[in-house]
Amino acid sequence: MPETLPSDSVGIVEPQTAYFPESFTLANNRVLPEYQIVYETYGVLNQAKSNAVLICHALSGNHHAAGYHSMDDHKPGWWDNYIGPGKAIDTNKFFVVCPNNLGGCDGSTGPKSINPNTGKAWGAEFPSLRVRDWVHSQAQLADKLGIAQWAAVIGGSLGGMQAMRWSLEYPERLRYCIVIASSMRLTAQNIAFNETARQAIMSDPNFAEGNYIEQNVLPEKGLSVARMIGHITYLSDDGMGKKFGRDLQSGSFALGTEETVEFQIESYLRYQGRKFSASFDANTYILMTRALDYFDLAREYNNDAVGAFKKAQCKFLVISFTSDWRFSPERSREIVNALIHAERDVSYAEIESTYGHDAFLVKGQDRYDNIFRHYLKGIET
């Protein structure tokens, strides 16, 4: 909890809600009769409405990307390290919009919301979503805010997939696309991790086939294990070794004792799992990981990523991190190669880091910060 707010913080922020009363047809042809999107904004929209930046969140993110909700908050928003006055995404220059994605569990319409047709929580009945559904709903939000064209659409991981999809679905509605630690489609190994996480949730008796809210229980254990699996893959072997090594949280290996030994990494992962399962919705987790698995940028372009990107009109910045094995630099290079052969403007940097996939969130990485900062500085508003 901050005693006083740091000078480079966007300060105390308040989420807003945009309500869309018209029906919304999803990629799978199912229809949401109405929906709402919760979002936050930082900075000021200029008169020409040309300085707006859209932040697309990743799997477990939400609309709270920067600042604090109150002075009692323990932590600022999830990308506070890179959003704020004077930071890489400079709120003195840009009007930053970050929505909670449809299907989320932090206020936007999702499995926890009431299905107007039944009067009960959607639960497992909530329609499956594709990345494009998020992009289309974000476009409706942009319409509502009067933003005809984003200066930039920016996202890491699953957020990067949304940013790329934006460049194809609404090519004239963004000038720059920043894709960090992302991929044009997941590998089999990646889908395997997601499926293992889903199975952990579904095998929890409290999951109740997704109708746990109705039954007034929560699949906390399953969701917790799902998060632990995910968390391991977001860090690197090196990074984990540096942070925890084989240090013990409790117990001892002294001969002649029979104390239960607990490694720090065990206790850390359990803590992360517990914390996550208390705040996140299991159905949302399943839905988001499936959207990740289903995403394939070029599927509808005859699996030709070059052909797909020819549709884009914006300029691209692609960034990857050397120790990221979940969305490895190789995946980013595939994006870059497709962009080059599609004759799109693109720059690419591969940042040396031990933070694994999570690196895009971690502060204090000078090279990442500098590239991100200077690229955004060059964007005219």
Add this chain to the structure above:
Amino acid sequence: MRIDHLAIDKWIAQNSRVLDLGCGDGSLLKHLSNSKQVHAYGLEISAEYIQACIEKGINVIEQDLDKGLENFKSDSFDTVIMSYTLQTMHYPDKVLRDMLRIGKEGIVTFPNFGHWNARLHLLFKGRMPVSTRLPYQWYNTPNIHFCTFRDFEKLCNEMKFNIVDHLVVSENTSSQILQKWKPNLFGETGIYRITRS
């Protein structure tokens, strides 16, 4: 403006697609995008140079040329440039072959190791040449494959490349006069325009 950059400019067509292997701080591409409106990408491995390119608004791709250029399709560029980079490559011949696979035309500039200064340095001091343009010691230099103009021309011949045009440039005036007489002895930098035969 570097003297070799000025010369390269003349061989670049308006609105062409240009790939610069080892683009440094991006100043050549910046110049070419202003003078010829080229659509260009630079490949670079140094973090500082990549940063400099980003600041200039140049398309820069972090890539190690020594690991190959398989990611570039054949004939995908009009001109592929290698300015003062050839001598830093592990396999200069492989890069040259790739260069002319990717581009219809290649432009290569490199320092002449047959320059009298280098020859005298080795002859009299008995030590590897060090100059203001190439200030490194033998043990810390990124320049690992030096050649003379004659060496380069021989390689082009062996690889069946056409030398369409070539220039010899020097920064200092006396060299500029003498290089016309004996380029391999007095020319400082060679600029070659090459194509597949």
